[in-house]
Structures are given as structure tokens and as C-alpha cells.
Amino acid sequence: MRSDALSNRMRILEAAAEVLAAPGDTSLKSIARRAGVGQGTLYRHFPTRESLVLEVYGEEVEELVAAVPDLLGSLSPQRALCAWLRRLLYVGRCTPEFADAMSGACEAVTEQCPRAYRPLSEALSALVAANVAAGTIAPGTTAEDVLVLLGPLWRVGAKSEEGTRAERLFDVLMRGLCPELRPEGREQSQDRDQ
Incomplete structure (x- = not known):
């Protein structure tokens, strides 16, 4: 250049x-x-607003992408997916422009896909694939499916009571994606017993 x-x-x-x-x-x-x-x-x-916004938030994108191997190496696939999506939800709720760009990029997953969106999509795809392989998420579920489901939660207000609501709705989303996801303490204690 x-x-x-x-x-x-x-x-x-x-x-x-x-x-x-x-x-x-x-x-x-x-x-x-x-x-x-x-x-x-x-x-x-x-070429798109999404590509510019996601590039501006490049550090957050890099951190999310870099977190996937560690999460998959230290947690069950369900917990890794849950932890990663919780981080993504936090970034999107704190920075509405990022959330809008993610939603727009998700809707336009084609050859026009913004360069900064692709690593996020691939990172989430790895988490989804790990869950499909473990039998903890329905086969055929894609990263884009998960982002479409997560999208409305980015719109929940930033006030503390709204944060509680977003957390509750996130738990509903995760139970829907991974029906056998148990409360954190129970799963961890069972994992140690095995």
C-alpha cells in the first residue's frame, strides 16, 4: 500500500x-x-460501514479470536461457547456500534463479508463445531445462527437492571442452544468426578 x-x-x-x-x-x-x-x-x-466499525474495534476482535483455543483447552465445549458468547455480548452491549456492525455483517455473510468479521465467524464456528462433535448442540447449527439469536440481546439497555435482564435472557439462549447445560457448579463438580 x-x-x-x-x-x-x-x-x-x-x-x-x-x-x-x-x-x-x-x-x-x-x-x-x-x-x-x-x-x-x-x-x-x-466498502461497508461494518468493515470500518469492526476494524476500529480490531483489538476486541483479536482478543475474542485469541480466546477460543484457551477456552476449548480448559473448559467443556458448552462452557467454552457460553464464556465466549458472554464476552461477545459484553462487547456488543458496551459498544452499540460494534453490535450493529456484527448484526449487519452477519446478515451479509457472502463474498462481501467484512474482513474483520471473518475471524470472529471462524472463531465462533470452531466453538459450535466442538459442541456439535460433543453432541451438546444440534447438528446443522452455524455460527451465523448463534449470532442471529444473540443479536437482540445487544439491544437490551445498559442500566444495571437491564444488565440483569440481559444475563437472564442470555441464560435462556444458552439453555436453548445447549439443552444439557447445567448450572456451573454442578457441571464442574461432575467433571472432576470423571
Whole structure:
């Protein structure tokens, strides 16, 4: 990538991080204006809003992706999936723009799929596949299915009472995905006995 193109890309990412962190207009036009580039330049680097937002939250994406091997190595497939989805839910509830980008990327899982979304989809696919292999989740379940189910929980408000509601709804979701998922203490004690 040429140095001027790289400079434009970095300015766009910095401007997007600032715009997304502040209340108000978070449009791509606003981001391009703050970066001092035209909308065409912005779209050449980030063809969709989802690709830009997921790139801005790249550190969170990397942490989620990197967590999968450790989770699968230290927990049952059910618990690994539950822990990972709980982290993803937390990120999405704290950063609504990220949640919107995930929902938009999930709906457009095609050749247009944002580059930053693919590692998340592959990480979740590994967790789902581990559960399918263990017989703890229905065969044919995909990462995209799980994200579609998780999506509405990102919309639950950020107030503490809403957090309790989101947690309760998340538990309902997990019992639906993994019907044999037991309360954490019971499963851990049974795992130690085996």
C-alpha cells in the first residue's frame, strides 16, 4: 500500500474511533469529514460501514479470536461457547456500534463479508463445531445462527437492571442452544468426578 493510501487509512480509522466514541452523528460522511478525506477514499478502504466499525474495534476482535483455543483447552465445549458468547455480548452491549456492525455483517455473510468479521465467524464456528462433535448442540447449527439469536440481546439497555435482564435472557439462549447445560457448579463438580 502506498504511503499516502496508508496515511489515509490510518486517518480514517482514527477519525472513526473518535466519532464512534462520541454521541451524535456517526455517519460515514461525518467520519470522512473528520478524517479530511472524500467519501470515495473512505469507501475504497472500507466498502461497508461494518468493515470500518469492526476494524476500529480490531483489538476486541483479536482478543475474542485469541480466546477460543484457551477456552476449548480448559473448559467443556458448552462452557467454552457460553464464556465466549458472554464476552461477545459484553462487547456488543458496551459498544452499540460494534453490535450493529456484527448484526449487519452477519446478515451479509457472502463474498462481501467484512474482513474483520471473518475471524470472529471462524472463531465462533470452531466453538459450535466442538459442541456439535460433543453432541451438546444440534447438528446443522452455524455460527451465523448463534449470532442471529444473540443479536437482540445487544439491544437490551445498559442500566444495571437491564444488565440483569440481559444475563437472564442470555441464560435462556444458552439453555436453548445447549439443552444439557447445567448450572456451573454442578457441571464442574461432575467433571472432576470423571
